Amino acid sequence: xxxxxxxxxxxxxxxxxxxxxxxxxxxxxxxxxxxxxxxxxxxxxxxxxxxxxxxxxxxxxxxxxxxxxxxxxxxxxxxxxxxxxxxxxxxxxxxxxxxxxxxxxxxxxxxxxxxxxxxxxxxxxxxxxxxxxxxxxxxxxxxxxxxxxxxxxxxxxxxxxxxxxxxxxxxxxxxxxxxxxxxxxxxxxxxxxxxxxxxxxxxxxxxxxxxxxxxxxxxxxxxxxxxxxxxxxxxxxxxxxxxxxxxxxxxxxxxxxxxxxxxxxxxxxxxxxxxxxxxxxxxxxxxxxxxxxxxxxxxxxxxxxxxxxxxxxxxxxxxxxxxxxxxxxxxxxxxxxxxxxxxxxxxxxxxxxxxxxxxxxxxxxxxxxxxxxxxxxxxxxxxxxxxxxxxxxxxxxxxxxxxxxxxx
Numbered sequence: 202x203x204x205x206x207x208x209x210x211x212x213x214x215x216x217x218x219x220x221x222x223x224x225x226x227x228x229x230x231x232x233x234x235x236x237x238x239x240x241x242x243x244x245x246x247x248x249x250x251x252x253x254x255x256x257x258x259x260x261x262x263x264x265x266x267x268x269x270x271x272x273x274x275x276x277x278x279x280x281x282x283x284x285x286x287x288x289x290x291x292x293x294x295x296x297x298x299x300x301x302x303x304x305x306x307x308x309x310x311x312x313x314x315x316x317x318x319x320x321x322x323x324x325x326x327x328x329x330x331x332x333x334x335x336x337x338x339x340x341x342x343x344x345x346x347x348x349x350x351x352x353x354x355x356x357x358x359x360x361x362x363x364x365x366x367x368x369x370x371x372x373x374x375x376x377x378x379x380x381x382x383x384x385x386x387x388x389x390x391x392x393x394x395x396x397x398x399x400x401x402x403x404x405x406x407x408x409x410x411x412x413x414x415x416x417x418x419x420x421x422x423x424x425x426x427x428x429x430x431x432x433x434x435x436x437x438x439x440x441x442x443x444x445x446x447x448x449x450x451x452x453x454x455x456x457x458x459x460x461x462x463x464x465x466x467x468x469x470x471x472x473x474x475x476x477x478x479x480x481x482x483x484x485x486x487x488x489x490x491x492x493x494x495x496x497x498x499x500x501x502x503x504x505x506x507x508x509x510x511x512x513x514x515x516x517x518x519x520x521x522x523x524x525x526x527x528x529x530x531x532x533x534x535x536x537x538x539x540x541x542x543x544x545x546x547x548x549x550x551x552x553x554x555x556x557x558x559x560x561x562x563x564x565x566x567x568x569x570x571x572x573x574x575x576x577x578x579x580x581x582x583x584x585x586x587x588x589x590x591x592x593x594x595x596x597x598x599x600x601x602x603x604x605x606x607x608x609x
Contacts, residue, residue, distance in 0.1 A: 222243055323354070337359075400414075421491070477513065498554070510538050
């Protein structure tokens with residue numbers, strides 16, 4: 202199958218030296234000698250990769266680091282200045298190397314480990330967010346609390362990284378009723394049960410006292426973090442039910458100038474079995490009561506859902522408030538697994554329109570064949586990053602590696 206593309210141009214493709222399975226971590230670092238390095242977190246075998254994208258038409262791998270052991274993944278990373286934060290999650294409780302590592306990446310060919318936030322013994326950190334060099338915001342497990350359900354192990358933890366060599370916990374929050382010892386009754390479970398775990402926990406300098414969080418079955422939650430040690434819930438929208446299960450609220454992106462919030466689900470079943478997994482447009486002009494305005498149109502189900510891979514929403518470009526990130530309050534760049542990368546115009550938030558898409562051709566064999574979740578057929582476009590020049594970087598979690606594109 203050839204590339205399927207509309208209103209975009211493919212500039213280059215890289216299978217990352219045969220290790221093409223990218224997680225949910227993408228960040229560009231500009232070196233002191235002016236090179237642009239895209240750092241990528243991986244799903245298995247590889248910890249992270251550095252790709253020189255100074256010329257987006259001639260991307261090349263300059264560094265690749267293996268994971269310490271096969272029962273873990275990095276999945277997520279962030280960069281502030283010359284410091285990179287990398288999330289580590291283990292596939293089983295209690296294995297080593299869980300938590301967050303901190304690296305000096307001033308020399309991309311030789312990143313130096315300078316700090317660690319240890320969450321063991323637990324399953325560690327799934328996703329992290331850091332944009333200011335002061336705090337890292339983690340969706341993580343910790344060893345000192347016990348959830349009623351193993352599906353609720355992941356919660357929101359704020360880590361002080363002002364001294365990146367000595368990260369320390371500053372605060373934490375979970376959905377009340379998920380942990381043993383909570384002073385409220387245990388939560389009623391959804392079915393199928395995806396858990397009330399934190400996923401993305403994003404904080405922006407425009408509102409440093411707010412965290413915008415996806416909590417899977419728990420829906421989208423806005424937290425007041427003005428007191429880092431004691432976060433408080435401002436509002437919560439849980440639309441599962443009535444929307445079909447399994448639930449999975451993933452990301453919340455505030456659009457501050459328009460008082461809007463973009464909220465994504467994550468598809469977690471193959472071939473559209475959990476259809477529909479959507480991207481929601483919400484009005485947060487009254488943040489205590491977010492209101493659903495619309496959803497972005499899904500790619501054609503009858504054409505794409507039956508293809509190998511997941512079908513439905515996942516990640517979006519999150520308007521990272523850093524110099525190398527594109528910021529838009531009208532264009533939403535989203536990944537839809539086997540339906541590829543899609544771009545929507547939400548100038549009219551009541552009638553979002555798709556304006557571009559890219560579905561890559563199926564990738565061939567790679568060095569991961571025979572390892573975890575990598576020999577699956579098809580492809581799953583997993584994450585997207587858009588730089589300040591509107592160059593688009595799309596990542597495949599299975600076989601494709603990284604694609605670099607531009608709008609036409």
